[in-house]
Amino acid sequence: MTPKRKQKLFMFLGLVSLAAIAVGLTLYALRANINLFFSPIQIAAGDAPFERQIRAGGMVREGSVYRNPDSLDVEFTVTDYVEDVRVHYSGILPDLFREGQGVVVVGQLQQGGYIKADQVLARHDENYMPPEVADALEAAGYSPADFQQKAAKVAKRIEEGEAQEGASQY
Amino acid sequence: MWAFINKLRSPKWFYAISARLQPWFWAAALILIVTGTIWGLAFAPADYQQGNSFRIIYVHVPAAFLAQSIFVSMAITGLVFMVWKIKIADMAATVMAPLGAAMTFIALFSGAVWGVPTWGTWWMWDARLTSMLILLFLYLGVIALRGAFSSRDSASRAASVLAMVGVINIPIIKYSVDWWYTLHQPATFTITGRVGMPMEMWLPLLIMVLGFYSFFIALVLTRTRSEILRRESNKHWVRELAEEVN
Numbered sequence: 001m002t003p004k005r006k007q008k009l010f011m012f013l014g015l016v017s018l019a020a021i022a023v024g025l026t027l028y029a030l031r032a033n034i035n036l037f038f039s040p041i042q043i044a045a046g047d048a049p050f051e052r053q054i055r056a057g058g059m060v061r062e063g064s065v066y067r068n069p070d071s072l073d074v075e076f077t078v079t080d081y082v083e084d085v086r087v088h089y090s091g092i093l094p095d096l097f098r099e100g101q102g103v104v105v106v107g108q109l110q111q112g113g114y115i116k117a118d119q120v121l122a123r124h125d126e127n128y129m130p131p132e133v134a135d136a137l138e139a140a141g142y143s144p145a146d147f148q149q150k151a152a153k154v155a156k157r158i159e160e161g162e163a164q165e166g167a168s169q170y
Numbered sequence: 171m172w173a174f175i176n177k178l179r180s181p182k183w184f185y186a187i188s189a190r191l192q193p194w195f196w197a198a199a200l201i202l203i204v205t206g207t208i209w210g211l212a213f214a215p216a217d218y219q220q221g222n223s224f225r226i227i228y229v230h231v232p233a234a235f236l237a238q239s240i241f242v243s244m245a246i247t248g249l250v251f252m253v254w255k256i257k258i259a260d261m262a263a264t265v266m267a268p269l270g271a272a273m274t275f276i277a278l279f280s281g282a283v284w285g286v287p288t289w290g291t292w293w294m295w296d297a298r299l300t301s302m303l304i305l306l307f308l309y310l311g312v313i314a315l316r317g318a319f320s321s322r323d324s325a326s327r328a329a330s331v332l333a334m335v336g337v338i339n340i341p342i343i344k345y346s347v348d349w350w351y352t353l354h355q356p357a358t359f360t361i362t363g364r365v366g367m368p369m370e371m372w373l374p375l376l377i378m379v380l381g382f383y384s385f386f387i388a389l390v391l392t393r394t395r396s397e398i399l400r401r402e403s404n405k406h407w408v409r410e411l412a413e414e415v416n
Contacts, residue, residue, distance in 0.1 A: 009253045012334060020338045027342070035351040036296040057351055094290035096219055104294075104353055121290045126358040127366040128224055130215035 037104050040083035050109050056085060057104040057123065065099055078103060078115075086114040096122035179256050181398045182407050188391045195388035202381030209374035226284040228375060231359055232382035234277035237305060238340050240270035240386065244312065245337035248330030258394070260326045261401065263333065264316060265393035269386065271309035278302055289353055297346035298354035301339060308336040322401075 001009075027034065037057035038048045048054050056078060064077035073090045076099075087105050097103065102123030107115045177183045210228035217224035244266050247259040281299070282292040293299065312329045319325035347356045358366040359375055367375075402408050 005253050009249075012249055012252055012331075015331075016334050016338070019335045023338050023342070031350070034297050034349075036294065036353055037351050039351065094288070096288055096290075119290070121294070121353060122288060123353055124219065124288055124355055125366075126355045128217045128220075128227070128358060128371055129368055130370075131218040 039080045040078055040085045041080055043085050043109065044083040048109050050111060052108060053106065053118075054109055054115075055104055055106050056087075056109075056115055057102070058085070060097070060099050060101050060103055062099045078105065087117050087120075088114055089117040089120055091120070093120055094122040096124055178258060179254075181258055181261075181402055184258050185395055185398050188395055192388055192391040192395075195384050195391060199381055199384035199388050202377050202384055206374050206378035206381050210378060214371050214374050220288055223284060223287045226280050227358070228378050230277060230280040230284060231375060232379045233273045233280065234302070235379055236382050236386055237270055237274040237277050237302070238343060239383075240266050240273060241305060241308070241333070242337060242340055244270065244333040248333040251326060252330050252334075257401070258398070260330070261397040262390055262394050263330065264326075265390055265397055267309055267312045267316070267329075269389060271306060271313065273382075274302065274306040274309055278306065294353045296352040296354055297350045298343065298352050301343045301346050304339055305336075305343060308332070308339060312336070 032047075037055035040056070040058050042048060043056060048056070058078040058080045061077040061079040061084060064079075066075045068074070071090065072092065073088070074093065075086065075088050077084045077086055079085075087107070089105070089107075097120060102125060104121040104123055105115055105117040106119040106121070107117035109115050206228060211225055214225070214228075216222050244263045247263040247266070250256050250259040251263065278299075281302075285292045285294075312332050315328045315332055316325045319328065344357075346352060347354055359372070359379070399408055399411075
């Protein structure tokens with residue numbers, strides 16, 4: 001490799017690294033805004049604004065779904081297995097909606113601490129399986145590990161943030 | 171090694187070797203894609219939650235893989251062209267861009283079709299979907315840049331730099347589902363580590379992925395050959411070739 005080519009190679013690699021750092025810092029600064037939804041931990045910590053359109057996501061807690069037999073009204077609890085938030089919705093739910101399923105609800109956080117949802121979207125995890133395998137797994141106590149891990153990370157970050165705020169008071 | 175790389179610099183040598191390679195890749199692509207399609211659509215079991223709509227994965231995932239791999243290939247060939255001035259690298263990058271754009275569109279479109287029955291919406295501005303849309307715009311930008319200059323050399327340089335800088339988007343696409351909360355689920359199909367589906371669902375997907383990659387290699391070989399003839403049309407060896415055909 002001639003010195004001139006070497007110089008060019010380093011120039012382009014440098015250019016790409018600088019651009020990567022710029023993009024990385026931007027994404028780091030915007031990290032909270034890039035999240036599609038607030039998790040119940042964040043809502044419980046007061047990160048989500050009241051009475052403004054927000055999205056909240058988590059799993060539908062088992063045994064929490066209450067359907068009004070006379071209307072399309074439905075209530076359920078969205079959980080990240082640390083905190084819960086109650087959701088009120090009136091409308092048709094997606095086919096994949098069920099207890100233990102990941103959902104994203106679009107709606108407004110009310111003063112009573114529940115979400116009045118305009119739209120409920122089903123989230124699905126990265127696992128696919130034939131029905132008979134699913135039945136066998138359910139019998140063995142299958143749980144959505146991915147979501148719990150991520151929720152644990154957010155909980156840790158919020159804890160650390162609070163610890164720092166606490167430290168600055170002294 | 172160096173001898174091989176030096177040979178690669180010669181369009182004439184590439185033209186000869188690709189003539190021998192391309193039928194194999196076309197045959198592999200045809201066999202793998204036909205096998206994978208029939209297996210995936212007719213014989214793989216349905217998903218326990220999504221039923222038959224999950225079969226979109228057999229197009230969606232291979233297309234999304236190619237969309238990202240082609241952009242990385244374009245960035246590498248762009249670097250090789252800019253540093254070593256190897257023309258064949260630029261010719262390959264030229265023919266890759268439309269295929270990459272097409273694959274990105276297929277991934278976005280099949281994802282939207284899939285989103286309606288599973289999520290309840292065809293589009294959501296989450297990190298994975300948005301970064302994939304940016305990839306489509308980057309491809310269109312690369313294609314537009316090539317057409318925007320009157321001098322081919324300036325066009326190639328501009329397109330190469332955009333490909334190199336744009337490649338930063340690829341890790342963002344890949345890890346968006348791990349870094350942020352998204353509607354899109356994390357990766358099912360991984361080369362290493364845990365696979366989120368049983369063998370009878372995963373094998374046809376693997377076959378489709380391999381088939382799509384064979385198709386990519388075959389198409390790039392064939393189209394690069396045309397690009398060589400187009401760009402080297404006044405060269406001695408191309409004229410001789412044309413006379414032989416006549």
